Amino acid sequence: MTKRQVHLAAHIPGVNNTTIWSAPDAGSQIDFESFEHFSANAEKGFFDYLFLAEGLRLREHKGRIHDLDVVGRPNTLAVLTAIAAITEHIGLVGTLSATFNEPEELARQLATLDHLSGGRAGWNVVTSSDEFHGANFRRGGFLEHSQRYERAAEFVTTAKELWNGWAADAIVADKATGRFLAPDSVHPTSHHGDHFDVEGFFDVPASPQRHPVIVQAGDSSDGRDFAAAHAEVIFSRHGEFAEGQAFYADVKGRLADRGRSEDSLKILPGATFVIGDSDEDARQTARETSLAQVSPQTAIAFVEQIWGRDLSAYDADGPLPDIEPATDVTLSRGRVRHENPAAVAKAWRERAEADHLSIRELVVALSGRQSFIGTASGIAADIDRHVQERASDGFVIVGATNPHGLDEFVEKVVPELQERGVYRTSYEPGATLRENLELPPLVAGATSLQQHEVAR
Template sequence: MTKPLKQIHLAAHFPGVNNTTVWSDPEAGSHIEFSSFAHFARTAERAKFDFLFLAEGLRLREQGGKIYDLDVVGRPDTFTILSALAAVTEHLGLTGTINSTFNEPYEVARQFASLDHLSGGRSAWNVVTSWDAFTGENFRRGGFLPQDERYSRAKEFLTTATELFDSWQGDEILADQETGVFLRDAKAGAFVHTGQHFDIHGQFNVPRSPQGRPVIFQAGDSEEGREFAASSADAIFSRYAALKEGQAFYTDVKNRLAKYGRGHRDLLILPAATFTLGDTDAEAEELAREVRRQQVSGATALKHLEFVWNRDLSSYDPEGPLPDIDPDISENHISKGRAQVRMYRDPLAIAREWRELAAANNWSIRDLVINTGNRQTFVGSPETVARTINDYVQADASDGFILVPHITPSGLDTFADKVVPLLQEQGVFRTEYEGTTLRDHLGLAHPDDVRGERAAS
């Protein structure tokens, strides 16, 4: 019996604090003006994407005690942008990253429930933790939480927020159709939560939203992150966009679901993916090389090397050889607020590996960073890219992809116009939205339906 084709999920990530955007391109636009966000969102909706995703940085990053100004350094508040986008879109899901370390459940639940009402049930929350004391300096809580406590707080944060979302339900909730005023007894909106991190009680003041509660996303590759996603999330962002690595991650996370009484369809695996399109594969390959050199200037290459060396390397020539001195492995790191600092846990080993690669390939510092950094995930003609994306999804390397273009805000346009129609022709991507909420787009059950099924069983 032939296995039915999986439907592909596609989303669009408006690049945030990043080094992927090519600022020198004439088409590059603002990351602050609302017109950029509106253009990007309308393109994603025109292409029938599931949702738009916004990441968020809570502090301007620094290097050597100065603001790191070689890529995007900030933008307006996430809730403000998503609320505004709800007014200029009708179907597109609206996903925002909101930190669980430096916020409170009542406030975040109220904001997401409000967004869900404003958008007609299209909101989603990417639940994240903050890992560094540097970011925490902007908040009264500081950086006091070690990793195990961060995830403990995040789990209880989400549990508490869910209790708030679910506090408005039942037969006691009625609405006057003329005034829109909700009539309820004392039970509707009432909540009491006592735990390790939160001890709160009262009345939640936002009624049940169209999709019950926002869709929950999680991003994290650690053991704690995978378990958190398997137990509580509706979708997980993955960094494993390559086939074999993606299949291993997909299998691992999906196999964790059963212990929580969940099935494989209850959690979507959605890696971030970049792309470069050309009329032919050869043209796309050439363009991809050009884009990478635009993304990694000489100054960017030196700053990237400083993440590992933990030294000021401004005196080195980015077109010259790697430093012959070893990295400084002290705890006082030159780079503040960047995830790359955590990625390179053994700087001495990384330095040896990079020196060997540079020597074997005759690479300069800039060449090394270009070739060892993030490369475009999908490169080729529209036909090649459409076929590759479908092959990955059908091979269970993912359930779809969150696309990150290198041009903002128009970088998604060509994909929408040339790749999406090919996926639609293959019967693996929608031609029209079939529902009104983000849960509909993602094929996720309404929370009330899930609760009813579990109660019946």
């Protein structure tokens, strides 16, 4: 029986405590040489795509810029366009908000990136509804939380209508007259919905993929429904084997009702790694890495986000605070908020007491970033098991440093996967991101449901 192939993406390190910015080999998040090294190495390892997150406002903690954000947040599309010029095969996926953008403008930008890269563009669709981020935009924080996926669905639908406005052969080349439009090859978009009114001709010709690959990361019931209807890749947080299998079965089980086949959606959880000469060596390195990722200051700040209080007087190597979280938790802004801080605090106390954990040890346990720990061959076997037994279709690999965090994985784990016969040894015959991900081809002008029916 043919083994299922492993798909890998490479997450460019961002502003969080996964990345160890104090490491001797840590580089800049702004200098292009960092992106140049990272992308060249990922392409050397035959990764499907690069993945770049985006922040629309610097986070704040206790009224000051959060320490991990001081390096800044470069513009996603500008960085990916620059990377397109120095790479040949690897996909270019950027996180772009469906709340604080407009369909026509973003559709133009993504179609242009798809042209410039030869069909390698992807869009990680995210939703935002909070006033803090909204304050940086004309509309402000106008969007009700319940409407975020409603708007996102209409946003993606509108963008597809724009992309479908051009026939693939709309531009005809003629030696005598040059290039011209074939008759009736471009059709106007006329979209009138609850969130968008768009009327007119789209001004970018059909790009190599027609649509960029749609990526999504939502995990709520609404998020899973959105993924089943629109996404082609899910950036999942369910990297543990049993949780991964349950998530995989749930989301892929929703596809048939939407006329989609299982292979029309790839599920790639985020994953980190620590490689050692032996399992014990890897575990020791993992412990050291975790402590570098979670300094005492980081641990206190992490807990303050739940308690909503200044806890700087507490010892990070001591127990959790014995006071209750503040009623109005506003100490940290720009992060995902917990719906019930009191319940979270209760659960953390129970775990800390049961496992005899200090504040820092608890934060390490809660935010532990090492998904795969072991020898290169052991990690490859574990990744292969996840894919063969449908806990995932592969992983989005996140290194602990920028830009060298991926180097060891490419050097040691990729050959082991290739030796197992589950990972490509070249980008042939694929040319576009959609082809490299083994996604069904798109049909010009077809609706989402028709696309999947054709693919089947």
